[in-house]
Amino acid sequence: MTALFWRICLLNGVIFTLGTLILAFSPATVSARLRLTEVPVLVIGLAVILTANAVALRTSLAPLDELVASMRRVDPPRRAVRLERGASGDFHQLIETFNAMLDRLEAERSVAGGTALAAQEGERRRIARELHDEIGQSLTVALLRLKRVVDRAPAELREEVEAAQETVRGCLDEVRGIASRLRPDVLEELGLHSAITALCHEFGRTAGISVRREVDPAISRLDPDIELVCYRIAQESLTNVLRHAGADEVTLLIAAREDTVILEVTDNGRGGAVEDGAGIRGMRERAMLIEATLTITSPTAGGTSVVLVVPVRVRDEVPA
Incomplete structure (x- = not known):
């Protein structure tokens, strides 16, 4: 000044x-x-x-107008656009301070978000393990005992016991499905390609919605954090399709382009305004953790598209 x-x-x-x-x-x-x-x-x-x-x-x-416009665009789940330092004129120091403040806030938010999401994933693993090891085992034991009861039950009670047996079997399958969604072991063991394949198969089977999957086979194992974020965003996108889109077909694409990996989930359902609910905010926070760009478009003509562009960090393979 x-x-x-x-x-x-x-x-x-x-x-x-x-x-x-x-x-x-x-x-x-x-x-x-x-x-x-x-x-x-x-x-x-x-x-x-x-x-x-x-x-x-x-x-x-003039730089003050740019600064005010940039302040209005600041949105916690999104990365804010930095102002040009070279064209700041008399307000060079102010612009530098503002950009540094954005860097500091986003770094702190990223650390806090990473800690929260890590705790969330840890809790998911704990619940999945308890479902599988305790409730799953108990239901398995109950299923085996019902099988012995069916073999010994009189004819007039056999139908009811068999119905109870099928109910327990259905509960066991549901518990295993929940545990699998909470903790995708296939992601850790076989990678993103296999995990997405299993996710699409399970979604198509339970939701009755056709999923057209296009996964580039040339994509090797990525950084574990990137694979987890891609999987969770794909999972949340499919869940939103089931809850809100009213679609009967979904396309899921994973492709490598230059130095990025692109995840795109597109449906043919209802379009319109997208509200930033807890699910979408969670997707944006996950994208920020890996410095990715998340774009959600939903034209009124119909259909919603979720696009995640991730800078590639190849996972280091551990020698045998």
Whole structure:
């Protein structure tokens, strides 16, 4: 602001000095009683002063408009656009401080979000393990005992016992399905390709919605965090399709393009405005953890598209 102050003072000083020199050394004069022939000289001088000040202030204050617009665009789940440092003029230090503040806030948010999501994944694994090891085992034991009861039950009770047996078997399958969704062991053991294949198969079987899967076989094992984020975003996208889209077909694409991996989930259901609920906010937070870009479009013409663009970090293979 000091530089702007002195610039305006200098500009006005130069203009008044030039005006004084013109009046002193040119035929132009200003009498005690203003003459009509002297009006153009004063009007021109006033116009020059106003124009020069307007141009100087507009040029110098333009970065403030950019700063205000950038502040209005700041949204916690999204990465904010940084202002150009080279074109900051008198507000160079202010722009540098603002960009540094955004860097610091996003770094702190990323750490906090990573800690929260890591705790969430840990809790998912714990619940999945308890479902599988405790409830799953108990249901398995109950199923085996019902099988022995069926073999010994009299004819008039056998149908009811068999129905109870099928109910327990259905509960066991459901528990295993929940445990699998909470903790995708196939992701850790076989990688993203196999995990997405299993996810699409399970979704198509339970939801009755056709899933067209296109996974680039050339994609090798990625960083574990990237694989987990891609899997969770694909999982949440399919869940949203089932809950809100009213679609009967979904396309899931994973492809490598230059130095990025792209995950795209598209449906042919209802379009319209997308509300940032807990699921979408969670997807945005996960995307920020791996410095990825998440874009969700849902035109009123129909269909929703979720696109995740991830910078590639290849997973280091452990030698056997």
